Amino acid sequence: MSRFLNFDTLSLHAGQVVDPEYGARAAPIYQTTSYVFPDTDTASSIFNLERGGHAYSRITNPTVGVLEQRIAALEGGSAAICTSSGMAATFCGITAILEQGDHIVASTQMYGGNISLMKNTLPRFGITTTFVDPTDTDGFRKAVQDNTKLIYGELIGNPGLDILDLEAIAKIGADHHIPVMIDATFNTPYLCRCFDYGANMTVHSVTKWMGGHGVAIGGAIVDGGNFDWGATDKYPTITEPYAPFTGINLWDEFGPSAFATRIRAEAMRDFGPSMSPMNAFLLLQGIETLSLRMDKHLSNTMDLLDYLSNHDQVSWVNHPSLPSHTSHELARKYLPKGAGSIVSFGVKGGREAGKAFIENVELASHLANVGDAKTLIIHPATTTHSRIDADALVAAGITEDMVRLSVGLEDVADIKADFENGFRAAKRITKK
């Protein structure tokens, strides 16, 4: 093997060493808390980061390790760490480099959990955030302060679907020597490899399209390995001796995977947000078919965009693939295969009509998730984004009549027929 393997091949094989004892072709589920050391020297070597290996499943696990290495391979990152959820990944990534008194510049259009973390939770620990409209690229530059240590955003904003001008944002980061962390959940590495455009880390809720079947919660943080932590003294957690590991200097010893190693050594040990081996196994099954599923998600999405755009019960349709979307050109640049399978639209008649639509579809499931194989719908203003205040709701581009649709893999004719039932119910409300 002398050439680099392509995406679909890596989706199936990366990270897995075929079980040497029984020859199991699938990655085995190592459902164990701990590992028998062959001798004391090996044990001390693993604990002292002198060699790879497993000591305790809160820190590493062989099944989880396969998933981590597969995600790193698909992203083109130097290392990945899987966590119990996407939010855990985000938290671990932030706390690996930020401390009391530090500052984040972040997009206004993000998952409600991300906004709540930065707006409500992190300030309790002395970390503040300035939120910037993702379409206002220069606003990111203006928001940078002396204590800014991270720029954060979602490539495809949730739920407004505005696309970050990633290269421009990455340049702002590079100019100020600040790493750029991108929540790449909505795009997955199949649609865009963010490191190719200058991002320094990505985080994923692998619960969504990466896993794709709605059966396991999980997260991942990927180290792009492309940030020069040693160029300034702003990031002591990476470049200064780390006392709990005999004063190890992670930047000196691990170079391109220093950031990931910090998370492994600190967050996984001290916070403990580990992914279960069973979940890693389930998520691996999903990743094996990532490109096939994404292609079908995208083709169904394009079909439904045409259907919704021409429907007399729909007041507006929002998706970056539509020429009318403000991010259309950015979507063509960063997401040439397609701009994901989340669509938002307004049902004529406002809140009550939208409610009637949601309550009268049957195939489409009304729930708080995206990226399932099945079609999902929700009303963000009363659910996923209900805990953020009115101003933040407006900033996130959420309206009362908005329905968020996560397009699934069903036969698209059946999705349309199901929606017709919803629209008929909405029409009845409108006529009253």
Place this chain on the structure above:
Amino acid sequence: MYFDVGGKQVFATTGGKPFDNSKPTVIFLHGSGLDHTFWGLHSRFFAFRNYAVLVPDLPGHTNSEGPALTSIEAMGDWLNDVIEALDANDVSLVAHSQGCLVALEFASRYPDRLRSVSFIASGLATPVNDVLLNAAENDPEAAIAMMLGWGFGSAGHLHQGPIPGNSMVAGGRKVMRGNVPDALATDLKACNNYKNGVGAAEMVSGPIQVIVAGKDRMAPGKATTELIEHLSDPDVTVIARSGHMVPQEVPDQCRALLKAFIFSNNPAT
């Protein structure tokens, strides 16, 4: 740590322990376009077993001041300057790929400084084809892709690294991107121009170890056989399943071999 050699700043890691020249020393030499991080799974092991460990970046590579040195002979002399600058003693050299050519030159000219030499994935010479030489100067990404593509065996291409979560290939790419075009192009030219392998190998004395990668496409079997033939009674081990990047692809096997050889020939108290 940084230290001065001939008026230039040299960077080296020391395996997580301060460099103590009262202890026997293990020096690790990296290959073309790479740096100290190549040896992360080996340096720390020896540092925590009472050796003074030094993993320098060659001049012009990553953290060491440039320019890159233009000949293998100059790199051999520079290594001697490094050892003198630190007053290092009882040196065991561990070298990979281009580092082995440097080790050959150094060992042939400064035998009194050495307690042992370990050559990993090397021949007596490293001829470099014109396509790669040209790419290193004019299309660094292509050069990096060629070197990593040929350099790593199946474990690398399948991202089966020994550290959970880590990708060896991606890590190597990030390091090499920091050392192009100047350092990589200069390294490859130096390798291509090096013709003193036979003479140098025949001058090397003392305990010699050769670790051969069974699936090496950068230093194929014929080149390695020539090296072995011209060395004096080397301890040879073939790791059948490894590609060229032995210390990263099969670190546990590689470390075990180095441990047995260095502990035996250059024991630390």
